[in-house]
Amino acid sequence: MNEGQLDFLELRGITKRFGDFTALADVNLSISEGEFFTLVGPSGSGKTTLIRILVGMDSPTGGEISLNGNVINDVPANRRPTCMVFQNLALFPHKTVGQNVEFAMKIAGVAPATRRERANELLELLRLPADFYSKRINQCSGGERQRIALARALAFDPEILFFDEPLSALDYRLRKTLEKELKDIHRETGKTFVYITHSLEEAMVMSDRIGILNHGHLIQIGSPDDIYNRPCNKFVAQFMGEVNTLEVVRAAEGRVRHVDSDASFEIISDVNDFESGFLIIRPEVMKIGRAAAELPNQIQGVLFNDYALGSRVQYQVRSEDGESHWLVERLQDDPFAASPGQSVTIGWRPEDSILVTS
């Protein structure tokens, strides 16, 4: 993380109600200067409401937002030193690329020559050829528009740059490229970026820290590593993708018992204050075949199907008692040969499982 002022942007008890519906419930968060912070949540989690409040297009029902120590609740959007890249980009269709990028400077009364120079610098920073300056917006592709929107926001020289899922409409490959590019731009400019998305995968790639939002509650804040390896509950663990989830209760010391199958598994988490909850095992830590033979936690099952995922292969294994279905992944170069219908052993190391209470 970049050195910079901590508590640069601070949210204290932000609440938003629409009639009886609570969109945001007591959100507390502080973001430090120069950080790339991403808010992740499924649709309806309140993330768009939150970012609209932060930008100044909506006001909270309760709570306080302060930027650099000053409360900015009542400062309208056009007077806040922050700027947003919109989900639909909201580029001005009647202006050229150059005029779009220069918009904030024109509003601020910057001289045309200076404006043009700065616009060209930004186009270069965003890897857009100089002849784009006089192009019209509808002559540009989706990825180019993305970069123009970012250049337009950067030209405002905001203290914080907000992003409202700007990549969600793009195809997978372009999105992957732009995710990295965005992280590079963050590094190059040193600005504070606050990004919202429904894709935890996207958040992982770019962010210094991630906040998980669900039903208007901020349920976990942490580094990508924290969120991935130490999820606070089943929801966060499942949000990243497919995981094996077992409903378990406390068994003997160092073990939990699977409610459905009565099998018990070794864990390393401290279970003294654990009564019941879920054991989470990600497909990629699961072993199959010979690699699983020596492991303390084993399941005998039948290989039901396999799926090629590019760099990895995923297997669906059904336990012999039929009580549970398992997902197992292994890397392509890891030798394993079995065909559907065949009996296999799968297993995992106790330290690779995650125990959560809710």
Next chain:
Amino acid sequence: MKSLVHWVRQPGFLNALPVGVFLLVGFAGPLVLVLLYSFMPPKTFKLDQLPTLENYVSVVTQSYYISFGWSLTLAVVTVILLLIITYPIAYGMAKLFGKWATLVTILVALPLLISENIRLFGWVLLLLKNGIIDGSLQFLFGVSLSGLLYTVPAVVLGLVYVYLPFMLFPLVIGMSMVPDSLKEAASDLGASRLQIFWEVELPLSMPGILIGSLLVFILALGSLAESKILGGQVIVMIADDIESAFTFAQNWPKGSVLSVLLITLSLVIIFFLFRKIDLDRLVGRR
């Protein structure tokens, strides 16, 4: 020949045929007749004589420029007043009124179901000496406003009143084409309300503004009833001259010349407006 038969048998052509014939007989035909009559000798009702420019010369040398001037001036004034009056209403209908916009639409469109002349006579009753306004003022306050009717402002009032829907509805459509997110983006980039209006709303709603202005301009340019009913004899508009030439003066060729000049004037204005302003480019569609 075979391709012609093929073309004629296409459903598009066949579907367009009835309206095509109707327009040919009812619209293009009379226009051609008017054009032909304009080259006939004065006061004739026949079309079989040698063409002459006599009528054009006489119209140009006489004082018809005054009627043309009034028509042009009043049309421009009507367009400007209507832009000022309807812009806020249109903005409300497009962005603020929500479900009430439908009610406003109905209220604005309802008077169109009543004949324009009858509505104008309603205004006569209001503005007349000892009429509703004047009479009420005399009764209540003892002051008299007897000179309201038969004035140029009364004609302008009539034009603004009658053509309001033709400006309002294109404006509403033009304004609903401006996405709210663009205004939010402009605000987010520091623009004040006035700057948002000037930089984003106005240019993007320009197609609606132009179409409304053009409609009202053309309609007002050829208007007759307003100046006759509300203006009395205070001014003569060009449509009035055309009517007198065809009816009272029984001089069809002269009426035709005035008509041809009026149509040409309208066409020239439309042509220049649309050539100078590329609507698609204006809103970034091309």
